[in-house]
Amino acid sequence: MMQVGRTAWKTVEWVLLAAVGLVFLFPFLWMFLTAFKTMPEVYQFPPTWWPESWQFENFRIAWSSGPFVTYVMNSILVAGGILILQFLIAVPAAYAFARYRFPGRNLLFGLSLIALMIPSQVIFLPVYVEMSHWGLVNTLWSLILPFGASAFGIFLLRQSFMQVPDEVIEAARLDSASEWKIMWTIMVPMAKPVLVTFGLFSFIYHWNDYFWPLIMTNSDSVRTLPIGISMLKAAEGGKQWNVIMAGNLILVLPILVVFFIAQRHIISAFVYQSK
Amino acid sequence: MRKAVAAPELAGTSNQVTQKLEGVPAVDRMERLRPYLYVAPAMLFFTLFFFFPIAYVIYLSFFDWSLLNLEEMEWVGLGNFTALMMEEDFLQVLGNTLVYTAVTVGLGIFLSFMLALWLNRKAKVYGIVQAAVFSPHIVSLVSIAMLWMWLMDPQYGLLNAILEMVGLPGYTWLSDTKSAMISLILVSIWKGVGYNTLVFIAGMQSIPKDIYEAAELDHSPWWRTLTRITVPMLSPTIFFLLVINTVSSFQVFDTIYIMTQGGPVNSTNMLVFYIYEQGMDFYNGGAASAASVILLAMVGLLTWLHFRLMEKRVHYR
Numbered sequence: 001m002m003q004v005g006r007t008a009w010k011t012v013e014w015v016l017l018a019a020v021g022l023v024f025l026f027p028f029l030w031m032f033l034t035a036f037k038t039m040p041e042v043y044q045f046p047p048t049w050w051p052e053s054w055q056f057e058n059f060r061i062a063w064s065s066g067p068f069v070t071y072v073m074n075s076i077l078v079a080g081g082i083l084i085l086q087f088l089i090a091v092p093a094a095y096a097f098a099r100y101r102f103p104g105r106n107l108l109f110g111l112s113l114i115a116l117m118i119p120s121q122v123i124f125l126p127v128y129v130e131m132s133h134w135g136l137v138n139t140l141w142s143l144i145l146p147f148g149a150s151a152f153g154i155f156l157l158r159q160s161f162m163q164v165p166d167e168v169i170e171a172a173r174l175d176s177a178s179e180w181k182i183m184w185t186i187m188v189p190m191a192k193p194v195l196v197t198f199g200l201f202s203f204i205y206h207w208n209d210y211f212w213p214l215i216m217t218n219s220d221s222v223r224t225l226p227i228g229i230s231m232l233k234a235a236e237g238g239k240q241w242n243v244i245m246a247g248n249l250i251l252v253l254p255i256l257v258v259f260f261i262a263q264r265h266i267i268s269a270f271v272y273q274s275k
Numbered sequence: 276m277r278k279a280v281a282a283p284e285l286a287g288t289s290n291q292v293t294q295k296l297e298g299v300p301a302v303d304r305m306e307r308l309r310p311y312l313y314v315a316p317a318m319l320f321f322t323l324f325f326f327f328p329i330a331y332v333i334y335l336s337f338f339d340w341s342l343l344n345l346e347e348m349e350w351v352g353l354g355n356f357t358a359l360m361m362e363e364d365f366l367q368v369l370g371n372t373l374v375y376t377a378v379t380v381g382l383g384i385f386l387s388f389m390l391a392l393w394l395n396r397k398a399k400v401y402g403i404v405q406a407a408v409f410s411p412h413i414v415s416l417v418s419i420a421m422l423w424m425w426l427m428d429p430q431y432g433l434l435n436a437i438l439e440m441v442g443l444p445g446y447t448w449l450s451d452t453k454s455a456m457i458s459l460i461l462v463s464i465w466k467g468v469g470y471n472t473l474v475f476i477a478g479m480q481s482i483p484k485d486i487y488e489a490a491e492l493d494h495s496p497w498w499r500t501l502t503r504i505t506v507p508m509l510s511p512t513i514f515f516l517l518v519i520n521t522v523s524s525f526q527v528f529d530t531i532y533i534m535t536q537g538g539p540v541n542s543t544n545m546l547v548f549y550i551y552e553q554g555m556d557f558y559n560g561g562a563a564s565a566a567s568v569i570l571l572a573m574v575g576l577l578t579w580l581h582f583r584l585m586e587k588r589v590h591y592r
Contacts, residue, residue: 017400020390021407024469028410030433031422046436089320092313100310108314115325117578121526121547122571125554125563126328126335129345149320179309208415210529215555226417230533233421241425248418259413263406266413271473 028256035059035246042242055242062232062247067220071228078143078213078224079206083199085148093149094157095183099169109158116151124215131216142216143224147206153198160191200262201269204255225251329571335564343558355565364541365549365566372545375456376524379463384516387468391475392501405476409469416466420533423462424449452542455535459543462530467523471516478512479505511585518581522574546570 034042035058036051096102097109120127131142164187172182188195210226217223232247233239259266336355338348359365390408394401411419426433427448435445448458482505490500506513528547531537537544537552544552546566554563 014400017404021404024407024410024465027422027426027465028414030426031418034425043431045431046439047431047433089316093317096310096313100313102307102310105310108318111321111326112317113582114578115321117522117581118325118329118571118574119522119526121528122567122574123325123328123332125550125560125567126331127324128554129331129335129342130323130328132342132345145320146324148324149317151321154317204413208413208417210415210417210532214532215551226415230417230421233424233533239425239428241428241431244421245425248421252414252418255413255415256410259410260406267406267409267473270409270412270470271477 028252031245031248031252034242035249037242039240039242042240058242058246059250061240061243062250065232065243065247066228068225068228068250070221071223071225074140074222075207075225077140079203081140081144082147082206083202085144086150086153086202087195087199089149090153090157091183091188094154094161095187097154098158098161112151112154115149116155120146121211124212128215138217138219138222140222143213143222146212150198150202153202156194156198157191160194161187164190197265197269200266204266204269207255332564332567332571335560336568338561338564340560341558342554342560351561355561356569359562359565359569364544365562367541368544368546368549368566369569371456371541371543372525372527375460375463375527375545376521378460379467379524380517380520382460383464383467383520384471384513386464387471387516388475388513390468390472391479392505394472395476395479405469405473408472411466412470416529417533419462419466420530423458423465424534427458449535450539452539455539455543459527459530459534462534463524463527467520471520474512474516475509478509482508514581514584518577521577525570525574 033049033051036054036056037048037058038051038053038055041048041052093112097105097112127146128137131137136142136145168186168190169182172186177185208226209224210230213224213227217227229247229251232244337350337352339351339354340348394405394408429435429445429447429450432448434448438445447454449455486504486508487500490504495503526547527545528551531543531545531548532551535543537548547570550563550566550570553559553566
């Protein structure tokens with residue numbers, strides 16, 4: 001009797017697990033399926049599940065609706081540029097906070113922590129005015145510079161620099177390595193897992209960002225991929241959901257594929273924030 | 276000619292000696308400056324793109340100005356704030372923001388706590404479902420907003436088709452003042468619940484196992500273990516998620532911009548979208564910066580509270 005009850009319960013649980021999984025994955029599958037349908041099929045009710053004939057044409061239409069090569073290049077330049085700048089700025093700062101005692105250290109570190117909590121949406125207006133004073137509005141600089149110093153990166157790196165044993169640094173000092181060299185050739189390699197974690201977080205976050213490019217840019221030459229994709233919606237004459245979904249698939253699919261391959265790593269990159 | 280650098284602490288003591296001899300040796304001075312040089316770039320960026328903008332937006336909120344012509348600014352004192360408080364649209368925006376935040380955060384945290392209790396298990400299936408639930412979190416909100424617009428299409432959308440299949444009437448979703456807000460909340464919970472769930476699971480795994488073993492020896496019923504051990508032990512996590520989720524709900528923009536543009540009739544207009552519209556579309560810099568200051572105060576208050584309570588937690592340990 002007990003055995004039967006347990007099997008029944010297991011079955012119910014499996015059905016529930018599948019249901020929850022579907023609620024979160026099916027919309028993406030629906031995006032995929034819609035992207036391959038013809039217009040008449042998209043506007044068929046009730047909807048069909050599987051595309052009657054697979055339309056690869058939708059991707060070509062989406063891709064040629066704007067200068068997508070430029071968008072992709074800009075997205076790479078912005079997300080990559082931010083990442084490099086954050087790395088160059090966060091490493092020395094984290095090293096100083098982790099390894100030196102100096103007057104004002106706690107105050108300066110406290111200021112960085114405050115910066116961790118206040119989102120950019122709250123102060124985009126003054127930053128925009130600043131950028132327009134410097135003549136940087138509508139350039140890639142206006143998308144990169146405001147994110148140059150990452151409080152989150154400084155915080156993470158400081159933690160891992162603090163864990164490097166003192167002996168390692170002492171030994172390097174006895175070998176008369178300069179502080180600068182110790183930082184880049186000993187501390188940084190030892191913090192590699194944290195750097196990868198942070199790199200993934202930062203790149204995905206800025207790759208997906210829509211708000212900042214929307215505010216700071218107004219011409220195609222400096223727009224990023226999410227802006228390009230969102231403009232598909234504005235096309236005249238009824239919403240071409242198949243083309244819109246094809247465009248979105250271009251944005252979403254690479255990230256989802258990478259996610260399911262490097263799942264553990266990416267999840268820890270995002271969840272790390274809470275530690 | 277490289278010198279062997281002493282440990283920073285030792286360098287400090289030798290400095291005190293040399294200081295008495297007047298003229299500090301250049302090398303020591305360099306050593307004392309070094310940490311400041313390392314921190315300087317970060318501080319420069321924080322100042323330019325964070326602390327100065329905060330001060331600047333407060334300053335701007337006392338003027339009547341437009342992005343079209345920054346030369347012409349007129350001092351109005353608290354005029355922008357009083358004007359906002361008199362404006363019905365803005366009060367509705369504030370109300371919308373609070374309702375959206377309360378429901379999204381409350382429901383989101385409750386659901387993810389339940390999911391975490393359920394999915395916090397070793398077997399592989401649970402890991403797969405965890406990943407599935409998390410997947411929307413890494414996808415651009417632009418795509419998520421457009422995907423859900425399509426799912427919520429009142430005539431051809433999948434959601435209404437499913438409702439019809441099970442014999443329920445279709446729903447107006449985004450095109451109705453009554454349901455537009457609910458639809459936005461649904462999307463943001465769908466997007467955010469996975470992140471919260473995994474943070475909860477990480478928190479649950481850090482609770483020492485022997486506490487549960489002791490409870491089991493005492494034959495403590497499951498709900499008592501839950502309310503007396505799991506929930507109290509997770510209170511820092513719950514608090515962290517409350518703050519993080521509230522701050523991010525205050526910032527909601529992408530879904531509004533793409534899905535509703537604040538409509539129908541202002542029913543989904545919220546603070547960041549309002550600031551954007553006032554500043555970038557209507558060129559009303561005064562109203563936009565005053566609204567920014569109000570938002571900033573709300574976020575600042577939460578941040579302050581967060582640090583205060585975090586500090587307490589550290590002391591009690």
